[in-house]
Amino acid sequence: MSNLIYLDNAATTQPAPEAVAAMTMALTRQYFNPSALYAAGYEARKAMEAFRASLASRLGARQVVFTSGGTEANNLAIRGLLQNARKPGRVLLSAVEHPSVAQACHSLRARHEVLPLPVDAQGLLDLDAASRLMTSDTLLICLMQVNNEVGAIQPVEALVRLRDQLCPDALLHVDGVQGFLRLPLLLGGGIDSCTLSAHKVHGPKGVGALALGARARLQPQILGGQQEEGLRAGTENTAGIAGFEAAVKAWPSARQTRQMKVRLYEGLLRRLPDLVLNGPEPQGDQAVEHILNLSFPPLQGQTLMHALEARGVLVSQGSACAARSRKPSLTLQGMGVARKRQDSALRFSLSHQTTKEDIDTAVQACAEAYTELKPYTRR
Amino acid sequence: MEQLLLVKYAEVHLKGQNRPYFQRLLLRNIRAAAAPFGATARLHDSRIFVSGYDDEAACIQGIQKVFGVHAVSPAIAMDKEDFGAICAQAARMMDGLSGSFKVLARRADKRYPLDSPLIAAQAGGFILQQHPQLRVDVKTPEHELQIEIRDQALLYVRSYPGAGGLPSGSSGRAMLLLSGGIDSPVAGYRVARRGVALSAVYFHSFPYTGEQVKDKVITLARVLAGFCGEVRLHVVPFTEIQQAIHQRCPEDFTTLIMRRCMMRIAQRLATRDKALALITGESIGQVASQTLQALACTDAVVDSPVFRPLIGTDKLEIIREAQAIGSYETSILPYEDCCTVFTPRHPVTHPSLRQAQRAEQPLLEEGQLDAMLDRAVTQAELLKITP
Numbered sequence A: 001m002s003n004l005i006y007l008d009n010a011a012t013t014q015p016a017p018e019a020v021a022a023m024t025m026a027l028t029r030q031y032f033n034p035s036a037l038y039a040a041g042y043e044a045r046k047a048m049e050a051f052r053a054s055l056a057s058r059l060g061a062r063q064v065v066f067t068s069g070g071t072e073a074n075n076l077a078i079r080g081l082l083q084n085a086r087k088p089g090r091v092l093l094s095a096v097e098h099p100s101v102a103q104a105c106h107s108l109r110a111r112h113e114v115l116p117l118p119v120d121a122q123g124l125l126d127l128d129a130a131s132r133l134m135t136s137d138t139l140l141i142c143l144m145q146v147n148n149e150v151g152a153i154q155p156v157e158a159l160v161r162l163r164d165q166l167c168p169d170a171l172l173h174v175d176g177v178q179g180f181l182r183l184p185l186l187l188g189g190g191i192d193s194c195t196l197s198a199h200k201v202h203g204p205k206g207v208g209a210l211a212l213g214a215r216a217r218l219q220p221q222i223l224g225g226q227q228e229e230g231l232r233a234g235t236e237n238t239a240g241i242a243g244f245e246a247a248v249k250a251w252p253s254a255r256q257t258r259q260m261k262v263r264l265y266e267g268l269l270r271r272l273p274d275l276v277l278n279g280p281e282p283q284g285d286q287a288v289e290h291i292l293n294l295s296f297p298p299l300q301g302q303t304l305m306h307a308l309e310a311r312g313v314l315v316s317q318g319s320a321c322a323a324r325s326r327k328p329s330l331t332l333q334g335m336g337v338a339r340k341r342q343d344s345a346l347r348f349s350l351s352h353q354t355t356k357e358d359i360d361t362a363v364q365a366c367a368e369a370y371t372e373l374k375p376y377t378r379r
Numbered sequence B: 001m002e003q004l005l006l007v008k009y010a011e012v013h014l015k016g017q018n019r020p021y022f023q024r025l026l027l028r029n030i031r032a033a034a035a036p037f038g039a040t041a042r043l044h045d046s047r048i049f050v051s052g053y054d055d056e057a058a059c060i061q062g063i064q065k066v067f068g069v070h071a072v073s074p075a076i077a078m079d080k081e082d083f084g085a086i087c088a089q090a091a092r093m094m095d096g097l098s099g100s101f102k103v104l105a106r107r108a109d110k111r112y113p114l115d116s117p118l119i120a121a122q123a124g125g126f127i128l129q130q131h132p133q134l135r136v137d138v139k140t141p142e143h144e145l146q147i148e149i150r151d152q153a154l155l156y157v158r159s160y161p162g163a164g165g166l167p168s169g170s171s172g173r174a175m176l177l178l179s180g181g182i183d184s185p186v187a188g189y190r191v192a193r194r195g196v197a198l199s200a201v202y203f204h205s206f207p208y209t210g211e212q213v214k215d216k217v218i219t220l221a222r223v224l225a226g227f228c229g230e231v232r233l234h235v236v237p238f239t240e241i242q243q244a245i246h247q248r249c250p251e252d253f254t255t256l257i258m259r260r261c262m263m264r265i266a267q268r269l270a271t272r273d274k275a276l277a278l279i280t281g282e283s284i285g286q287v288a289s290q291t292l293q294a295l296a297c298t299d300a301v302v303d304s305p306v307f308r309p310l311i312g313t314d315k316l317e318i319i320r321e322a323q324a325i326g327s328y329e330t331s332i333l334p335y336e337d338c339c340t341v342f343t344p345r346h347p348v349t350h351p352s353l354r355q356a357q358r359a360e361q362p363l364l365e366e367g368q369l370d371a372m373l374d375r376a377v378t379q380a381e382l383l384k385i386t387p
Helices: A017-028 A039-059 A070-082 A099-106 A127-133 A156-166 A238-250 A257-271 A301-310 A330-334 A339-343 A356-376 B019-037 B056-064 B083-093 B116-130 B183-192 B211-228 B239-248 B251-273 B292-299 B315-325 B353-378
Strands: A063-067 A090-094 A113-117 A138-144 A171-175 A193-197 A208-212 A276-278 A291-295 A345-349 B002-009 B040-044 B047-051 B069-078 B099-107 B134-136 B143-149 B153-156 B173-177 B197-204 B231-237 B381-385
Touching (some): A063 A070, A070 A193, A099 A138, A113 A127, A257 A291, A257 A356, A301 A356, B002 B019, B019 B056, B083 B116, B083 B143, B116 B143, B173 B251, B183 B211, B183 B315, B197 B251, B239 B251
Parallel strands (some): A171 A193
Antiparallel strands (some): A063 A208, B231 B381
């Protein structure tokens, strides 16, 4: 398909040319095993370690462990941090976490008390409710930096302050997959671990990282080698890591993403006054620059998605990790959104490459498809 | 000595003067099923033998699925003159078995010096000597070792059930209305099992249903093709008709009218494919469009007979059968196959034909329905699905 307008960047992004070039180089020239002792292997290690160090200093982390992606990093953090817990306690997670966080937490239910922290109607953590659940026996709290479905920027710093006050020993894990590079994050500020993923920032799939703060002590979840300081066995994905590094370097500091998102929202609102915003105001500080979630009642989100696909505009209904199940969106459900509005929701997620023309074409396609399909909805 | 598979056929035996025709078709289908394993099949002495396979277990599984096969037995064919060697081979074939057994002998070659009871008794005695853990039970044995004396001696003890039915292609062709659900593949299987070649029609409602549903239906057609050979799958664009029904007809009749339109399209494609009947997965009362009244209304728009092999079955029985033929796992994949948008809240359950016709009237103005049906049939995509 040519002339695709790709607005599903929260699912994955197109790898930057720099990332592809770096990977090609790593696969063709620097393919040596970084654990090998000869010079060529050592060169591969040095390249990888340089990026590890730069990530650590960017995030204020004591240590960075490369993983196969965000899902593995979340599992490693949650299960790895609690494996050493001397006694049972509480594990708290926001009600709108990614399934890799939620299911890793729920896997600990046999020993620990796992409780969800409610969010408000915009998908933001309810700090009052959270403070009531943060008891002194809390071992771990999980809060994503940015919600992947509605783009709500979570009050991580406020949660850190609450934690320091109410349960200073509890570790705080932040899933930073959607916020990395788009928003600042520092582990020195009281966060104990943070998950990153390359393919959400124009790097390759299959590589991510877990950044660890001073207090975090992990048990490895994959055994069989001393790589990653014994925290994650297996030969490192050197090509993926090289692509990740190149993508981070190529990330532009000046971006128009938010302006484009607001243009999309306002354009759609002008043409389709019936649409409903899910999540925080797109212009506001509580919304991330690239994610916009809208409901198009009375249409089914899936129908509109296919109709947009036929017009060359790719969007999604919500998290790609849940798209193949029939379950409604966990985030919208957690926000207390009515089922019908959930069913008619679509997520638009932009990249810094999204142009004004892309947005205008998408608005036009959306308005056309909506108008065409609206007469055929349930009476 | 040669290892081979003895294929026993079921109902073909009962055929009279047509028997060679059925045998030929069965042989052709078994050859096709055995070919991927490098095996050849031959008809000899009114039995089918398969030999030369590279993977016995897989080859047996392939042949078990051929309609018309009653059972498949791995067998040893050997020289019949040395009876001592036959007994030794019989004992070897009982290695690893325990419990009760009997030997069943059949002497087709009446010049053979030992008669059937004697063959059975002597071979059985030898087996018992070699395998004291076994005991003889001639009434309800757990294992039955068969020795047949023809131009060679043939021995077999294990037997795997076949799919039964009649050889595919022996009973003409029918058109299956195939959705992504659990029932229709089972209905298609039941009819195909009687030797009927399958065409199928799937109604695609983009953008209400996506490509995944189409792929799901293709996978289901492939499951059926594994039994009955190539399935001619027609993918019919149905959105225009659904939208027109939704817009112009009374809501409680929309599902019924949709079914009538599907049947009309299936009928046209059936004529084109020389299919002599339509097949649906309906079962009485399962949903509103499957009451007796509703079924009468859908039948009224077609001339061909409509076969509904699941008409008297319960959902659980259908699910079990779907699991047995291997379509269930695909059928329950969570892609919408019928867009909920078009499902009326309160579909009519006891429609009369006259009411249905009246509800359909708005579609018929100026030959619009005919034009839409024509378009759907012309734009249908034909996929030839092989196993």
